[in-house]
Amino acid sequence: MARYIGVRLLAMVPLLFAIAVISFAIAVAMEARGSIAGSVCGEGATIECIAQVERQLGLDDPMPIRFLRWIAGAATGDLGTSLTNESVSVASLIADRIGPTLSIVTYSLVIGVAAGMAMGIVSGVRPGGAADRVLSVVSAALIAAPGFVLAMLLSWWLAVQWGWLSPAGYTRPSESITGWIRSITLPAIGLALPTVALVQRQLRSSMTNALQSRYVLAARARGIRRTSLIAEHALPNAMIPTVTAIGFRAAAALGLTFTVEVVFNINGMGTLLITAIQTRNVTVLQGSMLVVGIVVLVVNLLVDISYGLLNPKVRLES
Amino acid sequence: MSDASTATAVSAQQPVRAASARSRFWMRLFRNPLTVTAAVWVTLLVLAWLWPGLLAPHDPYAGDVTLTRTFEGPSWDHWLGTDGQGRDLYSRVVFGARFAVNSILIATVVAVGLGVPVGLFSGWRGGRADRIVMWINDVLFSLPIVLLAMAVIIVLEPSLPSAMLGVGIAMATRFARLTRALTLSEKEELYVDAARITGLSPSTILRRYIAPNLLPSLIVQIAIISGAVILIGATLSFLGIGAKLDDPDWGVMLARARSDFRFEGIWQIVPAGGALVLTVLAFNLLGDGIRDSLGRDAANSSLTVPRKVALPPVVQLHASSAVLSIRDLAVGFPAAGGMVNRVLSDVSLEVFPGETLGVVGESGSGKSMTMLAALGLTPAPGYLSQGSVSFDGREVTFLPEQEWQEIRGRDIGVIFQEPVAALNPALRVGRQMVQSLLVHTDTSRSQARVRAAELLAEVQVPDPERRLDQYPHELSGGMAQRVGIAMALACEPKLLIADEPTTALDVTVQGQILDLLAEVQRRHEMAVILITHDLGVIADAADRVLVMYAGQVVETAPVSTLFSQPRHPYTRALLDTMPQSHRGHGDLPVIAGVVPSAAAWPDGCRFAPRCEFATDRCRTSVPLLEAIGTDRVRCVRHAEFEFGPPVETTA
Numbered sequence: 001m002a003r004y005i006g007v008r009l010l011a012m013v014p015l016l017f018a019i020a021v022i023s024f025a026i027a028v029a030m031e032a033r034g035s036i037a038g039s040v041c042g043e044g045a046t047i048e049c050i051a052q053v054e055r056q057l058g059l060d061d062p063m064p065i066r067f068l069r070w071i072a073g074a075a076t077g078d079l080g081t082s083l084t085n086e087s088v089s090v091a092s093l094i095a096d097r098i099g100p101t102l103s104i105v106t107y108s109l110v111i112g113v114a115a116g117m118a119m120g121i122v123s124g125v126r127p128g129g130a131a132d133r134v135l136s137v138v139s140a141a142l143i144a145a146p147g148f149v150l151a152m153l154l155s156w157w158l159a160v161q162w163g164w165l166s167p168a169g170y171t172r173p174s175e176s177i178t179g180w181i182r183s184i185t186l187p188a189i190g191l192a193l194p195t196v197a198l199v200q201r202q203l204r205s206s207m208t209n210a211l212q213s214r215y216v217l218a219a220r221a222r223g224i225r226r227t228s229l230i231a232e233h234a235l236p237n238a239m240i241p242t243v244t245a246i247g248f249r250a251a252a253a254l255g256l257t258f259t260v261e262v263v264f265n266i267n268g269m270g271t272l273l274i275t276a277i278q279t280r281n282v283t284v285l286q287g288s289m290l291v292v293g294i295v296v297l298v299v300n301l302l303v304d305i306s307y308g309l310l311n312p313k314v315r316l317e318s
Numbered sequence: 319m320s321d322a323s324t325a326t327a328v329s330a331q332q333p334v335r336a337a338s339a340r341s342r343f344w345m346r347l348f349r350n351p352l353t354v355t356a357a358v359w360v361t362l363l364v365l366a367w368l369w370p371g372l373l374a375p376h377d378p379y380a381g382d383v384t385l386t387r388t389f390e391g392p393s394w395d396h397w398l399g400t401d402g403q404g405r406d407l408y409s410r411v412v413f414g415a416r417f418a419v420n421s422i423l424i425a426t427v428v429a430v431g432l433g434v435p436v437g438l439f440s441g442w443r444g445g446r447a448d449r450i451v452m453w454i455n456d457v458l459f460s461l462p463i464v465l466l467a468m469a470v471i472i473v474l475e476p477s478l479p480s481a482m483l484g485v486g487i488a489m490a491t492r493f494a495r496l497t498r499a500l501t502l503s504e505k506e507e508l509y510v511d512a513a514r515i516t517g518l519s520p521s522t523i524l525r526r527y528i529a530p531n532l533l534p535s536l537i538v539q540i541a542i543i544s545g546a547v548i549l550i551g552a553t554l555s556f557l558g559i560g561a562k563l564d565d566p567d568w569g570v571m572l573a574r575a576r577s578d579f580r581f582e583g584i585w586q587i588v589p590a591g592g593a594l595v596l597t598v599l600a601f602n603l604l605g606d607g608i609r610d611s612l613g614r615d616a617a618n619s620s621l622t623v624p625r626k627v628a629l630p631p632v633v634q635l636h637a638s639s640a641v642l643s644i645r646d647l648a649v650g651f652p653a654a655g656g657m658v659n660r661v662l663s664d665v666s667l668e669v670f671p672g673e674t675l676g677v678v679g680e681s682g683s684g685k686s687m688t689m690l691a692a693l694g695l696t697p698a699p700g701y702l703s704q705g706s707v708s709f710d711g712r713e714v715t716f717l718p719e720q721e722w723q724e725i726r727g728r729d730i731g732v733i734f735q736e737p738v739a740a741l742n743p744a745l746r747v748g749r750q751m752v753q754s755l756l757v758h759t760d761t762s763r764s765q766a767r768v769r770a771a772e773l774l775a776e777v778q779v780p781d782p783e784r785r786l787d788q789y790p791h792e793l794s795g796g797m798a799q800r801v802g803i804a805m806a807l808a809c810e811p812k813l814l815i816a817d818e819p820t821t822a823l824d825v826t827v828q829g830q831i832l833d834l835l836a837e838v839q840r841r842h843e844m845a846v847i848l849i850t851h852d853l854g855v856i857a858d859a860a861d862r863v864l865v866m867y868a869g870q871v872v873e874t875a876p877v878s879t880l881f882s883q884p885r886h887p888y889t890r891a892l893l894d895t896m897p898q899s900h901r902g903h904g905d906l907p908v909i910a911g912v913v914p915s916a917a918a919w920p921d922g923c924r925f926a927p928r929c930e931f932a933t934d935r936c937r938t939s940v941p942l943l944e945a946i947g948t949d950r951v952r953c954v955r956h957a958e959f960e961f962g963p964p965v966e967t968t969a
């Protein structure tokens with residue numbers, strides 16, 4: 001297993017490089033479309049402002065030098081300073097904003113995967129049965145509904161009407177653990193609902209296949225009990241494709257947290273990115289893209305590891 | 319054995335007349351009311367895209383200048399109410415279709431335009447170019463679509479078309495994968511058939527061979543991504559980096575509703591939210607509908623319990639010393655139009671302690687189905703429609719699953735063909751063996767493990783301790799079959815059912831396995847049912863033989879009689895195909911044709927289409943299983959035949 005993880009880690013290096021190049025290239029492409037300094041400093045741009053922005057970006061230097069300088073800085077945690085406020089470092093901005101985003105994504109994945117697996121097992125054990133038909137309709141509806149619309153409905157009913165959970169804002173876990181959970185529960189549920197549907201669908205079909213397999217028939221012919229057939233024989237095999245689906249969903253959920261952050265007035269990576277896009281704040285954009293890209297890579301790594309844990313063939317033959 | 323004079327033959331259902339593939343596709347597509355509803359909704363969407371003015375009574379941009387008619391609920395004037403600027407929500411929703419359909423068009427054109435050529439190039443070129451292209455493809459594929467769209471928005475400017483350009487690039491990765499896979503498989507075939515490839519230009523190959531196969535998959539994929547594209551477009555508009563703030567785009571409308579709704583109630587999100595959800599749902603349902611109509615039907619789970627049917631009370635008492643006795647067994651499968659295909663009918667057999675009953679027949683003759691049905695393992699949606707089964711003097715035909723679990727694995731052991739597939743790939747060999755032992759015996763986990771190692775040693779598995787820690791894919795076929803045998807014999811069963819235990823194994827291993835079984839049988843007075851299509855195996859191991867064809871027993875006899883004096887033309891034909899009886903030159907004779915599927919069984923003798931002795935009488939009258947002493951034969955002309963032992967053909 002250690003060897004397998006090692007191979008996966010090595011495979012990440014070129015990916016990391018690709019993400020760094022893409023993040024950096026974004027700024028280059030923006031420059032090509034017009035003076036960044038001009039648009040950052042606004043209509044009445046002072047010479048000082050423009051000079052300062054150009055200094056921050058090091059626009060005078062050749063491209064490879066700039067890339068190397070940026071990447072060297074990034075490696076030591078220095079992503080430059082925000083173009084709109086020179087006293088704030090990009091790294092501290094991101095450090096400040098990534099907490100809420102990661103909390104919501106992780107929490108939503110836990111809820112979504114747990115509920116989706118339960119539903120998928122029930123459906124897959126007896127496809128076409130009454131429970132399966134109901135659950136499949138629920139899934140179809142959840143897949144069609146964007147998380148932010150569900151989140152809006154939820155926040156209306158549960159927070160505004162009944163006052164159960166906080167309708168907006170984010171409480172840091174360092175301030176209050178219960179407050180933290182209360183503040184991210186609704187956004188997490190909103191984001192989790194489509195996850196539930198995706199996991200249910202995938203697990204339903206792979207569970208159905210696994211239960212039709214020869215090894216389940218053989219186990220049944222040995223007198224193995226039904227619960228064991230489902231939990232010990234079918235589920236581990238059915239989870240292999242499901243883990244891949246969960247991985248894609250995890251990456252997608254990261255992009256979609258931005259919407260629930262907006263709905264619940266939470267200052268996370270989403271609001272940071274959107275403001276940066278609207279103000280053409282290049283340093284913040286580069287840094288945020290890089291960090292989000294790295295998070296996606298880590299998610300993929302975790303998926304690969306669980307894939308290896310479930311699938312002895314992959315683990316042993318790497 | 320069933321009394322021959324009362325045996326009734328059952329004619330199989332005639333197959334439904336085959337419609338052409340294309341019309342069957344449309345029939346299936348529109349049989350599903352959900353798909354039809356979805357198609358209607360998508361049609362409305364397209365109408366709204368083409369002529370929104372026809373459907374919308376108001377200007378979607380013109381608000382109420384006096385600002386008195388804002389945040390209204392549904393009324394005669396404004397069917398879906400008005401927004402914060404007094405604009406008609408219904409009209410805005412209708413005009414929103416423009417943005418939705420435009421989004422789909424841009425994203426699809428970009429995705430197909432980029433993805434398909436990349437996939438074609440990668441699949442066709444192969445080698446290093448393929449690896450590099452697919453690596454880049456997979457990197458893009460693993461990034462969140464919203465993030466890719468954002469990257470394009472950053473580089474260009476926040477607008478719906480630039481967002482959709484990003485979405486299109488992200489979606490192109492899927493089309494590239496799909497196209498590459500199809501190109502690869504098509505290329506394989508073309509190279510096998512070298513004649514087809516010489517002299518053809520790549521564009522001809524593309525047009526003639528690849529495009530026709532690609533098109534259906536592309537259509538399904540487009541329908542499926544359309545829903546996702548609309549969702550992502552709405553998401554980006556909602557975030558303020560898609561459509562413009564004034565546009566009647568559904569995402570923008572939701573963003574407005576979001577900033578207003580704490581004061582004005584929930585209604586504001588209903589029109590745009592509803593339109594969005596219904597449209598995405600419609601595309602998803604349409605995609606599912608098209609895919610299902612193109613593909614095969616969803617199958618049922620093997621855990622589904624066989625359906626119980628009303629049977630006449632069982633009158634015969636199975637008062638004999640037989641370990642397993644099957645009487646007049648029939649298994650039906652529901653077919654189109656409320657019909658039933660009876661894949662087995664009138665199957666009767668008995669097997670006694672210490673005896674080996676060989677069951678032979680080509681694949682499709684119903685051998686394996688008989689055994690599964692006898693064990694209460696009839697695969698759904700099949701069900702026992704007639705007959706009774708008794709095991710060890712006990713009626714087990716409709717035994718509840720819980721009681722069956724006690725018998726299976728303890729009193730009856732089963733060896734499956736394809737030994738590796740019969741082992742769970744995700745579980746270590748030891749865990750699977752220990753689990754079976756724990757179910758039937760009162761031992762601790764560690765004792766069971768010791769016993770498992772002993773069992774493996776008994777079936778001559780070298781280094782059993784190490785094997786217990788291995789996974790099935792690490793075993794050879796012969797080794798996996800030994801594990802299967804060890805598990806089947808773990809509780810010293812009274813009956814062993816071995817379904818093609820030696821197929822797919824090489825000849826030396828075959829012999830070893832058969833010897834092993836014979837030895838265990840001697841030690842425990844075990845009854846064995848040996849299912850095989852290989853008459854050589856039967857000659858070596860069986861005492862009595864039962865020949866099956868097309869779901870029926872056609873002959874039973876002691877092994878010596880069967881080989882020296884076959885009575886049924888099918889048996890004789892099988893004997894002629896044995897390598898031992900064919901010492902001449904040239905090809906081994908085969909029985910022309912295959913066993914027809916249950917839906918195509920003829921009314922008269924089921925072997926008639928392939929029988930060299932068939933007459934008109936065979937095609938009209940149904941042969942019954944007649945008794946000749948203790949043997950049985952099912953052929954209207956059997957009295958006329960006098961087949962000797964298999965002839966030694968000379969080329």
Ligand code: SF4
Nearest residue numbers: 923926929936953954
């Ligand atoms: S009944 Fe006629 S067709 Fe059938 S096996 Fe006998 S001879 Fe052949």
